Amino acid sequence: xxxxVYDGPRxxxxxxxxxxxxxxxxxxxxxxxxxxxxxEQGTHDQLLEQEGSYTRLxxxxxxxxxxxxxxxxxxx
Numbered sequence: 001x002x003x004x005v006y007d008g009p010r011x012x013x014x015x016x017x018x019x020x021x022x023x024x025x026x027x028x029x030x031x032x033x034x035x036x037x038x039x040e041q042g043t044h045d046q047l048l049e050q051e052g053s054y055t056r057l058x059x060x061x062x063x064x065x066x067x068x069x070x071x072x073x074x075x076x
Contacts, residue, residue, distance in 0.1 A: 021058050030054070 018024050025044040032040035032047065032054050040052050047054035 021054070021061055 016024055016027065021044075024030050028043070030042065030044060030047060031038050032052070034053060040047055040050060040054050042050070048058060
């Protein structure tokens with residue numbers, strides 16, 4: 001999926017829905033939905049700066065990955 005989305009033609013719009021942030025973090029625009037409403041939007045870096053729901057989910061997934069794999073990853 002990553003190759004098809006990120007390495008494919010750039011002249012297309014792709015709608016990608018995921019609960020895994022590493023799947024969407026390279027997207028040009030990320031929308032965060034809660035209760036059927038857009039609560040946050042921006043790039044991965046912009047959303048991390050907002051310190052909202054996206055940031056909390058990113059931190060949770062990052063720490064979960066680190067526990068499972070015993071690896072240290074950068075915070076962004």
